[in-house]
Amino acid sequence: MPDSLPSQVLSELCSAVGPEWIITDRDRLLVYEADAQTAHRSRPRAVVLPRTTEEAASVFGILHRNGIPVVPRGAGTGLSGGALALRGGVVVGTSRMNRILELDPENRRALLQCGVVNSHLSAAAAPFGLYYPPDPSSQTACTIGGNVAENSGGPHCLKYGVTTRYITGLRVVLPDGDLLWLGGQGKDSPALDLVGLFVGSEGCFGLAAEVEVALLPLPEGTRTLLAIFERLEDAGRAVTDIISAGLLPAALEIVDRNTIRAVEASIFAAGYPTDAEAALVVEFDGLERGLDEEAERAGECCAAAGAREVRRARTSEERVALWKGRKKAFGAMGRLAPDLLVQDATVPRTRLPEVLARISEIAGRHRLQVANVFHAGDGNLHPNIVFDRRDPEETRRVEEASKEIMMTCVEAGGTITGEHGVGCDKRKYMPLVFSAVELEALREVKAVFDPQGLCNPGKVLPDPEEAP
Amino acid sequence: MSGSIRAALADTVPSEALLPESEVGGWNPGGGPPEVVVAPSSEEEVSLVLARAGQEGWRVLPAGMGRWLKGGGALKVDLVLSTVRLRGMQEYEPADLTFTAFGGTPLRELQAAFLAKGQWLPLDPPGGRGGSLGALVALGLAGPLRQGFGTPRDHVLGLTLVTGDGRILRWGGRVVKNVAGFDLTRLSVGNWRSLGIITSVSARLFPMPAEEVTLVLAAPAAEDLLATARAVALSPLPVSAIELLDPLPGEDEARAGLALRLLGSRAQVEEMETRIRGEWGRVGGSPTLGASAIRRFSGAESREFQQGLEDWEEDAALVLRMSLLPSRLETLLREARQLASLPGGFPPSGRPGPPLAAHVGAGVLRVAIGGLPEGGKPLDEWVRALQGLRERVLRNGGSLTLSVGPEKIMREVGAWGAMGAEGKIVEGLRRQFDPKGTLPPGRFAPRVP
Numbered sequence: 001m002p003d004s005l006p007s008q009v010l011s012e013l014c015s016a017v018g019p020e021w022i023i024t025d026r027d028r029l030l031v032y033e034a035d036a037q038t039a040h041r042s043r044p045r046a047v048v049l050p051r052t053t054e055e056a057a058s059v060f061g062i063l064h065r066n067g068i069p070v071v072p073r074g075a076g077t078g079l080s081g082g083a084l085a086l087r088g089g090v091v092v093g094t095s096r097m098n099r100i101l102e103l104d105p106e107n108r109r110a111l112l113q114c115g116v117v118n119s120h121l122s123a124a125a126a127p128f129g130l131y132y133p134p135d136p137s138s139q140t141a142c143t144i145g146g147n148v149a150e151n152s153g154g155p156h157c158l159k160y161g162v163t164t165r166y167i168t169g170l171r172v173v174l175p176d177g178d179l180l181w182l183g184g185q186g187k188d189s190p191a192l193d194l195v196g197l198f199v200g201s202e203g204c205f206g207l208a209a210e211v212e213v214a215l216l217p218l219p220e221g222t223r224t225l226l227a228i229f230e231r232l233e234d235a236g237r238a239v240t241d242i243i244s245a246g247l248l249p250a251a252l253e254i255v256d257r258n259t260i261r262a263v264e265a266s267i268f269a270a271g272y273p274t275d276a277e278a279a280l281v282v283e284f285d286g287l288e289r290g291l292d293e294e295a296e297r298a299g300e301c302c303a304a305a306g307a308r309e310v311r312r313a314r315t316s317e318e319r320v321a322l323w324k325g326r327k328k329a330f331g332a333m334g335r336l337a338p339d340l341l342v343q344d345a346t347v348p349r350t351r352l353p354e355v356l357a358r359i360s361e362i363a364g365r366h367r368l369q370v371a372n373v374f375h376a377g378d379g380n381l382h383p384n385i386v387f388d389r390r391d392p393e394e395t396r397r398v399e400e401a402s403k404e405i406m407m408t409c410v411e412a413g414g415t416i417t418g419e420h421g422v423g424c425d426k427r428k429y430m431p432l433v434f435s436a437v438e439l440e441a442l443r444e445v446k447a448v449f450d451p452q453g454l455c456n457p458g459k460v461l462p463d464p465e466e467a468p
Numbered sequence: 469m470s471g472s473i474r475a476a477l478a479d480t481v482p483s484e485a486l487l488p489e490s491e492v493g494g495w496n497p498g499g500g501p502p503e504v505v506v507a508p509s510s511e512e513e514v515s516l517v518l519a520r521a522g523q524e525g526w527r528v529l530p531a532g533m534g535r536w537l538k539g540g541g542a543l544k545v546d547l548v549l550s551t552v553r554l555r556g557m558q559e560y561e562p563a564d565l566t567f568t569a570f571g572g573t574p575l576r577e578l579q580a581a582f583l584a585k586g587q588w589l590p591l592d593p594p595g596g597r598g599g600s601l602g603a604l605v606a607l608g609l610a611g612p613l614r615q616g617f618g619t620p621r622d623h624v625l626g627l628t629l630v631t632g633d634g635r636i637l638r639w640g641g642r643v644v645k646n647v648a649g650f651d652l653t654r655l656s657v658g659n660w661r662s663l664g665i666i667t668s669v670s671a672r673l674f675p676m677p678a679e680e681v682t683l684v685l686a687a688p689a690a691e692d693l694l695a696t697a698r699a700v701a702l703s704p705l706p707v708s709a710i711e712l713l714d715p716l717p718g719e720d721e722a723r724a725g726l727a728l729r730l731l732g733s734r735a736q737v738e739e740m741e742t743r744i745r746g747e748w749g750r751v752g753g754s755p756t757l758g759a760s761a762i763r764r765f766s767g768a769e770s771r772e773f774q775q776g777l778e779d780w781e782e783d784a785a786l787v788l789r790m791s792l793l794p795s796r797l798e799t800l801l802r803e804a805r806q807l808a809s810l811p812g813g814f815p816p817s818g819r820p821g822p823p824l825a826a827h828v829g830a831g832v833l834r835v836a837i838g839g840l841p842e843g844g845k846p847l848d849e850w851v852r853a854l855q856g857l858r859e860r861v862l863r864n865g866g867s868l869t870l871s872v873g874p875e876k877i878m879r880e881v882g883a884w885g886a887m888g889a890e891g892k893i894v895e896g897l898r899r900q901f902d903p904k905g906t907l908p909p910g911r912f913a914p915r916v917p
Contacts, residue, residue: 106795107831108702129704151647162645164654165622180889185865188791188832191884192662192894193608196621196654200647217704240563246586246675286706290735346643348564378644379564418645426648433648438637441900442649448896460649 005046005090009066013048016058021096023047032091035078036138037342039389040424044071044085051096053113053171053179053209059092060207061177064454070175071456072203074115074146077138079342080423082150082202086458092207094145100124101210108215109168114145114208121213130215133160136419137330148208151200153419155251155326158377159285160216162419164199169212172198172205175455184212197445202421203456205449219285222250223295224313226322227280227302228273232256232372235278236353238305239376242282242298243349249298251283252377259329259371259384266335268328270321276308280376281326329373330384336369337386341398345406347414349379358408359383366401368394380418381409407432422460430462440464473503473526473546480520481506481513485553495534495550498542498875502529507553511628511636511667517549518665519634522904528632529908530665532572532600536607539871540660541878543908551602554667559642562587566625566642568670571602587673590617590708592774594781594871602666608658612729612777615701615829616708617674621657628668629656632902642670655897662911663901677731681741682770684763685748690714690724690801690824697726699747701794701829705740706732709774712797712826717776726828729774780825784836786873788854792866794831799864801826803857804835810853811846812839831866840874847876854881884911 004024005013013022023029024046033043045068050056063070069089076083085091094115102111105128112121118139122131135154136142142152148170153162169184183195198205229235235254242249255263260272260279272279280302284294299310313319333340347355356372363370363385374381383405387398406416406429416422416429430439443461447453477486487505495505508514521528526546531537533552551572559568562585569578575589576597582588593599593609605627610619617623626640629652640646640653656663687693690712701710709729716725730740741764748762765773781787790800801824808821826833841847854877858868862885870883887894 104793106702107793109793151651153645157645161618161622164651165618178889180893182890185793188830188867191658191660191887192897193621193654193658194890194893196651196657199654200651204650217702220704243565243675244563246678248675287704287736287739289739290733293733293735346645348561348566348643350561350563375645380643380645413641414643415641415646415648417648418643419647421647422649430649433641435638437635438639438649441631441635441637442652444900445650445652445655445897448893448900 003045003088005068006066009062009068010046012062013059016062017048017050017055021049021051023049032073032076032085032093035076035081035083037079037081037423037425039339039341040081040084042084042086044091045088047091047093049093049096053097053173056092056097056207056209057173057177057179060173060175063090064176064452067452067454069454069457072145072149072207074143074149075117075138075141077142078146078150078423079344079420080417080425082421082423082456082459084424086424089457094143097209103128105130109212110215111210111212112144114143114148114211116144118142118144118147125215126218129218131218132166132213133216134163134166137327144211144213145208148199148211149201149203150419150421153375153380155253155375158252158375159248159250164196166214167195167199167211168214170195170198170208171210173207173209175206175450175452202423202460204446204460206455221288221291222283222285222319223291224319224322225282225295225299225302226311227282227299227307228276228309229278229280229307230276231306232278232356233353234306235280236356236376238280238302238307239352240350241301241305243377245297245301247294247298249282249377250285251281252375253281253326254372254374254376255279255326255329256372258369259333259373260325262336262371263325263329263332266328266332268324268332270325270328272325279325281322326373329371333371333384333386336371337388339387339389341385341387341402342420343381343383343385343402343405344417344420345381345409345414346418347379347381347409347412349377351412351414352376352379355381355408355412359405362401362404362408366397368397368401378418379414403429424459427460427462430460476520476524477504477506477517480516481508485509485513492548495531495537495548496529496543496545497538499544502545502548504546505548505550507550509553511554511630514549514554514630514665514667515634515636518630518632518906521547521906522633526906527908528906530606530661532603533574533598535595535599536603536609539607540883540911541873542875545908549665551600551665551667555600557581558668564642565673565675566644566670567673568642568668569601571600571665571667571669573601575599575601575604582673583676586676588676589623589671590674591620591623592778594778596778597775601669605657605669606659606661606666612709612711612727612774612827614827615710616706616731621654623671624653624657624669625672626653626670627656627666629664630667631664632907633904640670644672660911662898662907664907677733679732679734679737680767680770681730681737682765682773683728683730683741683744684716684765685726685728686716686723686761686763688723691798693724693726694798694801696748697828698794698797700728700744703743703747705743706736707740710828711777712824712828714824717780727773727777729770777825781834781836781871784838784872785840786837786877787871788835788837788868789832789871790835790861790866790868791830791832792861792864794829796864797826797828797831797833800833803860804833807835807837807853810850812837812841812850843876851877851880858885
């Protein structure tokens with residue numbers, strides 16, 4: 001348990017944000033000791049909740065002058081331990097920075113405070129016929145600032161791309177409390193892409209206090225299919241066939257047998273057949289005209305790949321039902337065991353079948369149960385291992401299997417994280433994808449923003465002395 | 469001094485990597501010929517050359533095939549480092565819709581390989597067909613297709629950057645989603661040769677659309693087309709390019725045009741065309757404009773029309789690129805018209821002012837100045853006018869860059885203009901990637917006093 005803050009620092013923070021917005025009470029700090037990846041825990045020394053960008057800048061400045069590490073935190077839905085305060089750090093929570101500052105349908109953009117919830121933005125834009133495409137599973141809770149930090153994805157990035165594509169400007173608080181505009185106003189000058197660099201920096205370069213986003217018009221129509229397969233490889237082949245046919249679905253999602261069973265046994269039961277090996281959700285969106293034809297062709301690809309059944313949603317209720325088994329997968333897995341390790345590796349799409357077979361083999365060898373949920377269209381796998389943390393021997397097997405799965409994905413031309421980030425969870429695996437020279441270059445880039453190393457220390461980069 | 473770099477490099481790279489002296493002339497347009505043009509055939513050789521340059525204090529201009537070297541203004545360099553011998557596809561798996569190729573690979577060659585598999589890289593930068601993949605990515609160039617597909621920042625999945633001091637760094641990969649480590653891929657795309665040289669690129673591809681149509685709406689002036697252009701840009705129609713052109717190329721009678729590129733399945737393209745014709749009838753196409761007010765190109769004709777647009781900047785003495793929020797395109801048009809009162813020749817188009825081309829959806833307006841005064845007071849007037857124009861555009865939250873221009877204008881107005889407070893980050897990054905200052909110094913000039 002870290003020491004509490006020096007009284008003079010506390011009083012400076014109090015005058016910056018008001019005493020009621022500083023949490024130092026041990027019990028209340030408990031909420032902030034982990035994110036959604038609960039394997040890692042560390043209680044912060046304090047939590048400060050600014051309301052404005054200027055208040056946030058003051059807080060960063062005060063902590064910096066006193067040599068105290070600082071960690072930005074959105075809704076705490078992250079899955080890599082990225083928002084944990086390590087090394088005696090203070091959390092700057094953005095829950096009060098939740099205003100939409102500007103909604104500009106004429107330019108299809110919006111300016112937001114970082115604490116705006118992802119789905120609230122789309123709700124606010126809907127009356128103008130617009131929406132914000134990146135849709136991580138936690139979108140009803142996670143914040144735009146957290147999405148910027150993690151460069152979040154979601155099921156629909158096959159067609160629409162990930163967060164970075166939609167961020168056009170950032171007003172950032174640098175670790176020393178300086179304020180800086182990067183990009184913005186639809187700025188389009190050919191200069192170093194500092195906005196692109198800041199997106200995905202996992203809170204290590206400062207706080208993205210205000211975020212300018214691009215919005216898209218709501219699609220006129222949507223078609224959703226659910227294909228049921230006897231073999232997981234067949235579902236994988238259907239995905240490849242759909243892409244090879246020149247179709248570009250908005251989403252291509254697979255859940256495997258273990259996931260289907262978990263879902264069907266839970267309160268989220270979606271009517272997926274429990275004897276199936278895989279279910280594939282295919283969705284098309286865009287102009288109403290032409291959608292039926294696309295859905296038809298995708299359905300044919302599924303049938304040709306061996307689907308025993310292809311269901312089509314005809315109403316929006318039916319669409320929600322088809323998606324349910326996929327969207328509620330994580331919630332349902334909670335039934336299987338006390339703990340769940342959510343993996344997030346990515347491989348080239350065509351390598352999916354062999355990688356899935358390898359994962360199944362690894363899990364079997366370590367006597368573990370893996371439930372697969374994945375964004376098949378972009379090769380982003382979420383092999384989830386259910387276990388009981390109270391059993392140290394099982395936990396050790398989970399660790400070993402986890403590392404083997406990641407090595408398998410890297411060997412197949414993929415990487416260790418597709419959308420959840422490195423955080424403190426995967427930093428020991430960074431040497432699997434980067435050479436020592438590259439890791440050093442990443443450290444140098446961080447030092448340009450954060451020369452004192454006070455902003456979210458202990459994340460993303462392994463310490464130089466740590467062996468792979 | 470002469471010949472000393474050539475001699476020193478003879479120990480560093482095989483002799484075939486050194487272009488004959490007779491061929492170095494054209495490699496640094498405007499900045500004087502370099503002493504040597506070196507074209508390594510491996511990333512390791514690129515690294516050795518840059519490391520050596522750092523030791524010797526040579527100044528090096530990274531290049532691909534020699535396209536776009538005028539961009540950003542003339543530079544004095546000792547050495548041009550070209551990737552022309554570092555070329556070819558490294559990996560292409562059509563079912564993954566991704567590829568990896570060496571930086572020096574000609575774009576033309578790549579597109580032919582993709583086309584054979586029914587795919588394409590939907591980028592149409594100015595002058596693009598003559599350039600290399602690495603140079604395109606280094607400059608982050610995009611054309612009209614950015615409306616539908618984005619810019620290289622949205623396509624590139626990974627790359628190899630050999631830094632100014634010769635470190636070989638591989639970022640990203642060939643998977644579409646990748647958040648391991650900071651996004652140095654994005655930082656490297658559009659770095660304008662200020663951080664290193666790009667020797668290999670992985671990017672995503674798209675299926676070749678089944679149907680292609682370009683609709684060109686014509687009117688006496690660009691302003692007459694603005695309402696329709698904005699309406700299309702703000703509609704839910706997935707139009708791939710919305711380009712406002714004044715004058716419209718290839719016409720006998722000088723008039724403006726709105727070129728709309730429609731790509732997709734047959735049903736989608738038909739639907740877009742029907743709705744655009746409806747919109748045009750409602751807003752823009754008055755009966756007085758006549759039947760010739762709309763032209764239609766399909767298939768190969770459409771592609772040919774669009775390829776013609778890639779040459780739009782060719783041969784201009786000065787190209788301005790202005791950007792504001794798209795809703796303020798009219799302001800940009802008005803500003804561009806004012807350049808007409810300056811001394812100097814425009815091509816005899818009979819138009820009020822220089823040729824204009826706008827990416828309507830992005831709020832980017834390009835202005836091509838055909839001829840400029842040789843010098844003296846008339847050229848000074850241009851310098852002052854451009855400085856004033858940049859100031860006004862900046863004040864409105866936009867930007868003005870000069871893609872190419874005569875030496876005096878590039879020096880006194882600057883290709884990019886002053887950097888704001890982000891200058892200290894940019895300088896910090898450059899120091900990390902190019903600690904010895906080997907790469908061209910004139911890119912993204914730091915804050916001017």
